[in-house]
Amino acid sequence: MVISENQIRKGETSARVQKTLQIAIDGPAGAGKSTVAKRVADALGYLYIDTGAMYRAATWLIIQKNIDLSDHSAIARAVAESKIELRPGDAEEKIHVFVNGVEVTKQIRSQNITKLVSPLAAIGAIREHLVNQQRQLAMTGGVVLDGRDIGTVVLPDANVKIFLTASPSVRAQRRLIELKSLGESADYETLLKDIVERDQRDTNREIAPLRMADDAVLILSDNMSVDDVVAHIIKLCA
C-alpha cells in the first residue's frame, strides 16, 4: 500500500492501518522522535506516549522532594509512591505531564532536569517502575511510544520498530534553531558537546542502553524533512 504525504493528516490514514498496532520509535537525543511520534500518532488516531517525559517527571519529583541523588532506595520509593500521568496535548504542547496532580509540562524541559535525567534514568529501580507503566499504557495497542529502549526492552514484540537518528552536528543545529525560536540563548558548540555526552551516557549505561533492535528499521534523517520521516513510518504500518 502506498500512502502519499498529503494523505497524512489527522485520522485520515487510520482507516488503512490496524487500530491496534504498537509502534516503537527509539533513537538518540535530538533526533526529532517526539515530533515524528506525535505526528504519526495523530495521523493514525493513536495515543502518543513520550517515555522520556516520564523519566523527566521522575527527575522533577526527586529534585522537588530534595532526595539525595546517591540514595537509590529513597529515589525508587518516591517514584513508586508517585503518580506520573501523561495527558494528550496538541501540536504545540505534544503532551501534558502531571506528577501527583501537579502539571510539570514546562518545568521538565529545563536545562537542569535535562542534565540530571540521564544519570537518574540509569537507576534500575526507576526503570523497572516506569517500564511497567509503559507496558500497561501500551497493552491495548493503538499506541506510538518514543524513547531509548522501547523496541528492545519495553515492547520487544512491537509491530513496527523504528530507530530514528541523525548525525550529532545536524541534531545540534536543529536544537539551536529550536532554542532560538523560543527566545533562549544557546551556542552550537555547547549543544553539540551536550548531545555527544548524552549519547555516550545513554549508549553505555548498564541497564537498557540505547541500542537499535535487530528487527528495527533505521531512519537517518539528516536529509529528510519531518513530513518525509512521518510518511516513511506510516508506509511501514500499512
Ligand code: DC
Ligand atoms: O527523550 P528525552 O530527551 O526527553 O529523554 C530524557 C532522558 O530519559 C534521556 O537522557 C534518556 C532517558 N530515557 C530513557 O532512558 N529511556 C527511555 N525510554 C526514554 C528516555
